[in-house]
Amino acid sequence: MAQGFDIKEHTLGNGLRVVLSEDHLTPVAAVCLWYDVGSRHEVAGRTGLAHLFEHLMFQGSAQVKGNGHFELVQAAGGSLNGTTSFERTNYFETMPAHQVELALWLEADRMGSLLAALDQESLDNQRAVVKNERRQRYDNVPYGTAFEKLTAMAYPDGHPYHHTPIGSMADLDAATLEDARDFFRTYYAPNNAVLAVVGDIDPEQTLAWIEKYFGSIPAHDGKRPPRDGSAVVRDGVAPLREHLVEEVPSRAVMQAYLLPLDGTREADAADLALTVLGSGESSRLYNRLVRRDRLSVTAGFGLLRLAGAPSLGWLDSKTSGEATVEAVEAAIDEELARFAAEGPTPAELERAQAQIEREWLDRLDTVGGRADELCRYAVLFGDPKLLNEALPKVLEVTAEEVQAVAQKYLTPDNRAVLTYEPAAQGADAAATEDVNA
Known part of the structure; x- marks a missing residue:
């Protein structure tokens, strides 16, 4: 650690930033993809959309149907998950070193073609899953909504961090299929993401795979709404x-x-x-x-x-x-x-x-x-x-x-x-x- 980790950076023509770090200590490698989107990017009336979309990303894409992402990674001896925070959504796989290409192909397929599989049925299914998660982790447990309440008090109404990533039941119900599609088009683009691959890799070969699978995905050419919350201005009315x-x-x-x-x-x-x-x-x-x-x-x-x-x-x-x-x-x-x-x-x-x-x-x-x-x-x-x-x-x-x-x-x-x-x-x-x- 004293000398630091070896880190190499590349940027593809479509704006995807790539970070590679070679480490041959064990025959495993991690693929991690961060999208610059979290609950701070949501608008009033559509809270919880970033977290809902994290779930939708595991519901299939053009070449990978249904639960195939999980099945393929686990069959290859890997593990995977995704999480949503105020500031980002991430997806990650830890794979045997010889299966890194599979993880890269899977991530590229859903980045480039999720809309081909996103339909009303999958939206309704995952909306129900997220609502149940809210009940189990927030609404129906002692002190479960404490963080949500304190966050709303600390960051006043209208502040990008006023609401937590889980969202409200009413907003989850209100989310439409077109809302989800617009969200994907806006934020799930290579020029709004960073891909890191760490572990027992050949950086040259890994970069070639990344270029092969991600390089043809088009960049998002529109502007994303700025959601800076660095200033907190209280109106003196909201209770603390x-x-x-x-x-x-x-x-x-x-x-x-x-x-x-x-x-x-x-x-x-x-x-x-x-x-x-x-x-x-x-x-x-x-x-x-x-x-x-x-x-x-x-x-x-x-x-x-x-x-x-x-x-x-x-x-x-x-x-x-x-x-x-x-x-x-x-x-x-x-x-x-x-x-x-x-x-x-x-x-x-x-x-x-x-x-x-x-x-x-x-x-x-x-x-x-x-x-x-x-x-x-x-x-x-x-x-x-x-x-x-x-x-x-x-x-x-x-x-x-x-x-x-x-x-x-x-x-x-x-x-x-x-x-x-x-x-x-x-x-x-x-x-x-x-x-x-």
Whole structure:
């Protein structure tokens, strides 16, 4: 790692950016394709379309019918999946090295010819799948919509990041076949994508296959709507606090803080601050809330890095016994204020940097993780070679920089707060309480 990974870049005539990284340690290779489209690109009334389309991409293309993409990859000994976030949609296969060509052909076939197979039946089928996913992961589980609610509070109405990738039931129902086709034509084009191939490959042969299968796919010649969310302007009306009385196991306090944009030194400092404060059982919040005061059974503070909008710091604490949300909030405020006043100790900073280093090296230890990160740096920051600089930058951050980030961002006027009360205990209070108070 000290010398960095070998990274080669190419751009096809149709605008597809290609990143290759040769590694013969094991006889496997990863193919990863990032499209520069996520929930931030959706318009009002059509939320969830990016995630719905991720599902549609596995429903067949001109040469690959039905579930054939899964069947062919798995029959060849590979694994595959796709995910959707605020900022991108990715698709990836990890294959035995001699099966890389198959993965490239499959990805090219659906990039170039998905519309040949996209019909009302497949749309309705996958719409039902996504709606069921929403029920199982969000609507019908305790605290399931917490992140969705906090995101909507943190990024005001009209902001590209106001809604999460899962979308709303009403918008999923409203999506038409023509909506889906327009979405594909706009965003699923070679000049809106980055393809990374990492592992036991011959770069020359791999590039020849890429040119063969992707080179004839036409570029999208229209403009894509700009969806910059780097500025957050509040109107002073939308509530930044909500109290819910629901069927949940215990009271809970959740907070969301707007933090620096990913790709900046301040974002690295924020990552270190949140690691010291709320990552693992040695963190300050865990020691205070769980071990010392016994107000909570869990206490965590994590960072969702975002490049096109302020990153999101997510604090989550479930209470213990009869502890009140007021007591938990007061303890959190004290710990954040103390951290802002003192900064991290040398031991805390060293431990946080070691933790981030371990997680980063674990990520890059797999060809799939490395391919995904190369795509991320290419799509979001324009340069896949920044991967080799990421860890040294984190290790250079000083205690003073971490403290400065805490003082600037971890403040009561820069957060949204969501609290929960179990329905059995809170029924009487709910009759008179304003949830937006």
